[in-house]
Amino acid sequence: MTGIGTWDPAGYLRYAGERTRPFTDLLARVDAADPRVVVDLGCGEGTLTASLAGRWPGARVTGVDSSPEMLAAAAARVVPGRVEFTLGDVRDWQPRERVDVLVTNAVLHWVPGHADLLVRWAGQLAPGGWVAVQVPGNFRAPSHVLLAELCRSPRWAPVLAEVAPAADAVLDPAGYLEVLAGEGLAVEAWETTYLHALAGTDPVLGWVRSTALRPVLARLGEEDTAELTAEYAAALRRAYPPRADGTTLLPFRRVFAVGQAPGTSR
Template sequence: MAPSGAWDPSGYLRFAGERARPFADLLARVDARAPSVVVDLGCGEGALTASLADHWPGAVVTGVDSSAEMLAAAAAHARPGRVGFVRADVRDWRPDAPVDVLVTNAVLHWVPGHAALLRRWAADLAPGGWLALQVPGNQAAPTHVLLAGLCRSPRWAGRLAGAAPAADAVLDPAGYLGVLEEAGLAAEAWETTYLHVLTGADPVLAWVRSTVLRPVLARLADDDAAELTAAYAALLREAYPRRPDGTTLLPFRRVFAVAQAGTSR
């Protein structure tokens, strides 16, 4: 599942290190010893998916994504018999066999009503299998609030009100804990706010251009997209001022949950 408009793997990878940190923190809480079937739902450009094969050398790893652009980049990380990629919407995907580890990283905020999806995925786990999720939890951050305000302003509301970032796109940790426990899993959930130190001109704009801004710009012609981007960039520079050393600090909240199925299902 992805929002409208083509993904840009190169733009997304500009901050590959910062985006990989939550994935590593999530994986550290998955205590699967020797899984055979590992699935990464919403795998993107595939580098992190391939790292799962290194983490669990005996596993066959499948990455699933709906973006042709991301999967084209992911092809470079395929390993015959070990790591493969398929194109599918995560809402429609079903496994061929019970899954030992199901990972979904920075995906579910694009999927309205994804609590029901988590319950279905819980049922797809093998006995003792693990489900691990991470979502951005920054809907109240200036990046999202300012963009939502622009989308709903008189200048843009007629075309962009429906594309404004949703304030309820994700649950809080307690919400995910409840969903997973109600699905019969033993779960834990937490949140972390990362402080990313960014460099370059308008680095926060560069960060959001490949994520929350992308479906907004997809609705506009080039001239209008440039106008909105300029207005948004000015607001971001005020909300995230450059520090004396020339860097810009971006606080980024993320929500995590891991859960394990019972050993008899």
């Protein structure tokens, strides 16, 4: 994850099951047999990073994240000589050696112009190495459109216009395919819309509080946070009404791309 304010590991993990599914679906398309160097860029609190060591027992797995809070949580998952975590921004990261599997899951939407990063990372793969990318693709969904409208409204624009969610934060699958194929990789790209049945009071607000809403609230004091949150919550309740069983459906589009470099993997 990139450095935009303070991350809350507990809040992010509130919907750990729903957030794990895209990672699992992404890695299912990576057919690396016996990689030695595996890197997870934007590793968060490290649970999913550690799972990579279970899949590839012969690999040395490194998680990179810019959040000290997330890395403090990840420390419990360190395995000396097998799984390590390091502080760093994905925009500046450079590998010590060629990478066999490079994973970046739900990170690049925080990085404007990240196609250039993908070009650089493709050039850092070992022969036969893999890059696997997953980004949320819901920036035109009501959850994000409503937040962007609030941020750009006369009441909030002077403080929040710069952090309003951008509709073009990510590419579509064809865009990622073109970027990676342009670097000589064999690419598979796709999208999936997951339907999450969320329980509790204002569950969509709870979902976005630890993601899209986080950089917005970082700009506000306590009273303004309460005012904006109340207004946003009311709009979300109208856009995502509860079902008869009390749960609320949140359709969530995800965009995926997996590419393999030419050559024989080591």
